[in-house]
Amino acid sequence: MSSTLKDIANKTGVSVSTVSRVLHDDSKKYKISVETTARVKSAAKDLGYRVNALARGLRQQKTSEVGIIVPDISNPFFSEIVKNLAGELRKKGYNFIVYDSDEDPNIEISGVKSLLEKRVDGFIIASVGQDFAHIKKIRDAEIPIVMVDRCFADLDVDSVSVDNVKGSLLAVNYLIKEGHSRIAFIQGLPGTYANENRLKGYKIALQQADILIDEQLIVGDDFRTFNGYLKTKSLLSLSNPPTAIFTAGDLIALGALEACKENNIIIPNDLSLITFDDPVFASYLSPALSAVEQPTLKIAEMAVAMLYNRIKNPGDERRRILLEPKLNIRSSVEQITPLINISQFNDGKKVSGSLIKGT
Amino acid sequence: MSSTLKDIANKTGVSVSTVSRVLHDDSKKYKISVETTARVKSAAKDLGYRVNALARGLRQQKTSEVGIIVPDISNPFFSEIVKNLAGELRKKGYNFIVYDSDEDPNIEISGVKSLLEKRVDGFIIASVGQDFAHIKKIRDAEIPIVMVDRCFADLDVDSVSVDNVKGSLLAVNYLIKEGHSRIAFIQGLPGTYANENRLKGYKIALQQADILIDEQLIVGDDFRTFNGYLKTKSLLSLSNPPTAIFTAGDLIALGALEACKENNIIIPNDLSLITFDDPVFASYLSPALSAVEQPTLKIAEMAVAMLYNRIKNPGDERRRILLEPKLNIRSSVEQITPLINISQFNDGKKVSGSLIKGT
């Protein structure tokens, strides 16, 4: 249906190359007469010419496309990331293809395969799971790639993420400061970079306050709402339930909220809640949810800048960027009278005050 | 970097065509010896062969890709739509490319252009703005397309959306039933299909109840949070402010909530609020937000089914599907004592009770 350079050439009586040059606005460069230029341009318009990106990509061995893969585009955090990524890429003249891996490593792998077949010029991936063979393949094929939010400790690839350990420290130290010591952690997918570091921060905070880590209080297996719901239910039914819950992601927190509502648990009176990730609607929740905010715009900016740099300077050293999280205190955490083991905390010798500034 | 059929042919000593056949699992069909088949397959693996989708698409004149364009991927409604669309398309063996038009008609137009250049096999678009020349171009080029959520009254194209008029009737009739008569409507982008029909439903509901339409109470200009915030502020400062606000979208409602909070307006005591769109977090808001729910999964299913059918049977008659909205009553609307003009409503001769069943 759509016309080609050849069609225009036939119609105007010039050669295909001349048409190509004109349409690239290279008329001056090749000293093509104004008259031919005009004739070609008008013919192109008449015929509704549209360049064929497949042919062009094949010929030029590049597509000006980058492939983006995220675990869950309906998760507010990722949809914001994608949105910001989109804006940044547009500025640089790149198009992009988005894949939703649905938190499934296999879908992610097939997404990578498909994008590779499409010959994208680069990748931006928030990876799921523990396995990174497919990521390594991309890197080793010298195709520019940067990991966002989720990356791998053992794989040397450009990456941008928030300092997850610090984020957890911020949240848990705050809970401790408010008198909590039975603090549960509902985690996301175990083994993932983000989850392990958030867990690590949680544990460090407790240790620094000389609070014993109770494995019963570390639960959960993915970043979805239902996980939060289910695990909150079981935490609530413990003989010695927690006084506070820290969730590893916003969707998990939503699930926790739902479980509490069902059980007539009032937050923060009966239970305190704080979460990693700070979705737009956090302040309108009931109660307004205290949360650790990630700098999504900065993450996107950095990711695109790094990808761009990698495309232009493939030889540069790889970098891992860690961005600062921010604690937003609202009203889902209540100060409680410290229990026994908190007395140890109160001589305060192990708690780093600097981490909870801003409170 | 990546190897080609030719590389494999060279390595194995067979022709390119044979390689192609083997890799298509057409060995039996062409009676290619088991030995050659094995040699080719192993060589392909060794060389890390990966089909070049550009070359294939160019040759076959089809890509098995569909282009999706939505106004705002960070809007929960659209991210859900995209997610569901993705799942449905995957089932049918289609890949897809997502575009975020950022509620900007020009970005949408350039998105269409770019996807056309990529030679996608079909489009699914939630369009922004009033102009549909670019959509018409797609249709007239006989490229399958279905519009979702937002479409055009004057353009005959396959489409799926919720019954917007009915959705508004549901919401506003409910408000009226609760005794409200000064009901404001904060609209989205004027001139868009969704907005005009939501506005229409709002007006019909008022007229049916013999409530005078006060143009002062119809405000707003886009579907974003800030619009909701700003317009709520100005509605609140009216000498005769509304007792209830109906917002045309979830983001607008969020903005309204923020404005109320700032002005110390308690919902629903001081003001009732209800919105079109029912995001996942609606029930956790403070207060739980009453909302008109759209069947996002069904919208996605229908859209993909229609697109698929259009690809297979280009000649079929075009259809416009209208899906049923659902009113979810929570706690953001308060019953108030009817004002004067509501007495007219109380003889009830014009109100269709059937529309508010489910309450």
Next chain:
DNA sequence: TTGTATGCGTTATCAA
């Protein structure tokens, strides 16, 4: 100032 010819990687047609 413009044209010719070649190749990007596939698939499909025809031939052997």
Next chain:
DNA sequence: TTGATAACGCATACAA
């Protein structure tokens, strides 16, 4: 049972 070859649409080196 396999191979040679043309064509998809474009960009570019080389000619003229």
